[in-house]
Amino acid sequence: MTKTKFFLVLFVFLITTFFAKAWQYPLQEVSVPDVDCKFQPWSQHSSDCKTNLPVIENHDYQRYKDDMDYRLIYSVLWGATYRGGWDVGYGGHSGVDIATAQGTPLYSINDGTVEVASHLPGWGNTVVIRHDFEGGHIRSVYAHMHEINVNNGQQVSSGERIGTVGNTGTSRGNHVHFQIDINQDGQNPWYYSNCGGGSATIVNEGRCRDQLLANTVDPIRFLETNGASLKLPDTEEEREQIAKEEQERQEEDSISEDEIQTRETIMLSELELFLARYNFxxxxxxxxxTMDVGDEGSITLTAEHRGRPFNGSLPMSLEAEYDEDIISVSPRTLIAINDGQRDINIQAVSPGSTNLILKIRGKIIANYSIRVVDDDTTIEAENARIYNLQPNRVGGQNRGIFVAQDENRNNIIRTPYEGNITLTTNNNAKICSPEITSRSEVSKTNNFECGPDDLKDEISFSYFDTLEGLYLFKIVPTNNGSITIQAKKDGEEIGQSMPKNSQFPSDISNSQYQSDIRRGLTKQFFDNHSTNNFAPSFIIRERDAKNWIYKTFYPFAEERSGSAMGLSRLEFMELLNDMLGIKSNSENNFRDVSGEQAEYANILLDYGIHLDDYFPRYFQPDKQLTREEAAHILNTLRR
Structure with missing residues (x-):
């Protein structure tokens, strides 16, 4: 070679080397590795949730192996196991997994040509870029992407955006699997062949490490040395020698699982923090x-933190466990929740019972007992649940619900059971039923009140007297003390309500007519003004007065409807005459009434009823009558 040619070649080499672009990392920024940031989409990140990608300087894994930020971001290193994550030299992971939020931008590590830009089995959305290197080619691989922003055959520049991080393919959480292939056989992304076992087995047991060392390189080491750590082999002997040297280097720099917190331990700790923060x-x-064969239904899963819905990827996938012969579930695996909720659809396949368990890595989120029935299905009612739904006040009427249960205490709904059920109450309450057997009648329970002839100590019914298995009834407290409702099937006890104390309204304690009010409430002649109060000093309304007269003198009085208008003393006495047909023939007279009015008013004098200090001289016919005064009049007349 002449001197001229020699210097020309040297000049070209120096110029090429000087102007060669440096290799760069595939990410510029990542999510701050905590539960507030990394599981939310990148598009929703505030500046506080973004940080520059931390660099493992000089690929010194020993230096960073105890730094949790690095461990959470670089979740699995090249040559490590899935189980350990950073136990380099003991596994067969073919790249490095870098964890960050869905949608984090990904960039080409240098100039190159896109060879793959598509969804691949296992790899998910994947981009492979061919780069010129030392007269040959290497390829950078970006797998499990969310979006792909380049096309096959496209020329890309160093640092050009090629897509975003995702969780597609066989993946556990948002991350990019970044890999550098040095094989020249066109199998890219490269992966093991003829190693036996699945992916997890090969990686965790470090099988066929000779293939790993011959076809890929440590991406972190490659980037930290700007490619200087790699020499492409020209012959098979050189390939074997390079693989041997890399094996020796890894053995020197290896990190055993005993030296680190394993990836599994870190992920479970992160999951605990996530579940502690978000309410599922x-x-x-x-x-x-309960479903008929062929029915479809759903369970809605919600997740929020202080009223703010969770929107993003779960730290680990939520799995559904169930008996596939009885129901089918879709999706069976859930990796993300949008706007705080996600529906899990269920279809009934064949008769039977199964537990549908929703869990994230052993942490149970929900457990439903699903029963599928057909026209021939009947169930033995061996237990029962009885609900007393409201505060117990004498003078009120509470809603009660009965539901039969099977031997495993699962509610029997929409499925017939054999035999008759008897509900029995103790001495402090009565019960009655509005006889609701269809959904269209349910609203009746809101306005239904037990009449004097409806009150019972016990009620009997069968499944066909229920609303698809629910028996709705009213509980009527009659005295101070504990109330319990017992259920028997064919004479044998199958359940009992939780004891609830019954009390008279506290606001009658200062009433001068307390004894009259208590007696009327006990007998269900009167009712309370509200759930907890009788309101003794309130004006008696027309509809309450008519109702009280009807119940006090049943069956001699007729049931009447009335308005919410308050009544005067004279109007109340006229109402008594109208409903009962009673009037006074006494010669006793008030000074302020005469004629027919006196016939109504003088009833009070006949029975020795005094409402205030003006009695017996003045009746005061226009004065409004209070609820306690009405209770005193009716109770005295009945006695």
Missing amino acids: DTTSNIPGN
């Missing part, structure tokens, strides 16, 4: 969680 709840739209 589920609701079922399946009545009684």
Whole structure:
């Protein structure tokens, strides 16, 4: 070679080397590795949730192996196991997994040509870029992407955006699997062949490490040395020698699982923090969680923190466990929740019972007992649940619900059971039923009140007297003390309500007519003004007065409807005459009434009823009558 040619070649080499672009990392920024940031989409990140990608300087893994920020971001290193994450030299992971939020931008590590830009089995959305290197080629691989922003055959520049981080393919959480292939056989992304076992087995047991060392390189080491750590082999002997040297280097720099917190431990700790922060709840739209064969239903999963819905990827996938012969569930695996909720759809396949368990890595989020029935299904009612739904006040009427249960204490809904059920109350309450057997009648329970002839100590019914298995009834407290409702099936006890104390309204304690009020409430002649109060000094309304007269003198009085208008003393006495046909023939007279008015008013004098200090001289006919005065009049007349 002449001197001229030699210096020309040297000049070209120096110019090429000087102007060669440096290799760069595939990410510029990542999510701050905490539960407030990394599980939310990148598009929703504030500046506080973004940080520059921390660099493992000089690929010194020993230096950073105990730094949790690095461990959470660089979740699995090249040559490590999935289990350990940073136990380099002991596994067969073919790249490095870098964890960050869905949508984090990804960039080409240098100039190159896109060879793959598509969805691949296992790899998910994947981009492979061919780069010129030392007269040959290497390829950078970006897997599990959310979006791909380049096309096959496209020329890309160093640092050009090629897509975003995701969780597609066989993946556990948002991350990019970044890999550098040095094989020249066109199998890219490169992966093991003829190693036996699945992916997890190969990686965790470090099988076929000779293939790993011959076809890929440590991406972190490659980038930290700007490619100087790699020499492409020209022959098979050189390939084997390079692989041997890399194996020796890894053995020197290896980190055993005993030296680190394993990836599994870190992920479970992160999951605990996530579940402690976000409140998960589920609701079922399946009545009684019982379905006919062929029915479809759903369970809605919600997740929020202080009223703010969670929107993003879960730290680990939520899995559904169930008996596939009885129901089918979609999706069976859940990796993300949008706007705080996600529906899990269920279809009934064949008769039977199964537990549908929703869990994230062993942490149970919900457990539903689903029953599928057909026309021939009947169930033995061996237990029962009885609900007393409201505060117990004498003078009120509470809603009660009975539901039969099977041997496993699962509610029996929409499925017939054999035999008769008897509900029995103790001495402090009565019960009655509005006889609701269809959904269209449910609203009746809101306005239904037990009449004097409806009150019972016990009620008997069968499944066919219920609303698809629910028996709705009213509980009527009659005295101070504990109230319990017992359920028997064919004479054998199957359940009992939780004891609830019954009390008279506290606001009658200062009434001069307390004894009259208590007696009327006990007998269900009167009712309370509100749930907890009788309101003794309130004006008696026409509709209450008519109702009280009817119940006090049943069956001699007729049931009447009335308005919310308050009544005067004279109007109340006229109402008594109208409903009962009673009037006074006494010669006793008030000074302020005469004629027919006196016939109504003088009834009070006949029975020795005094409402205030003006009695017996003045009746005061226009004065409004209070509820306690009405109670005193009616109770005295009945006695």
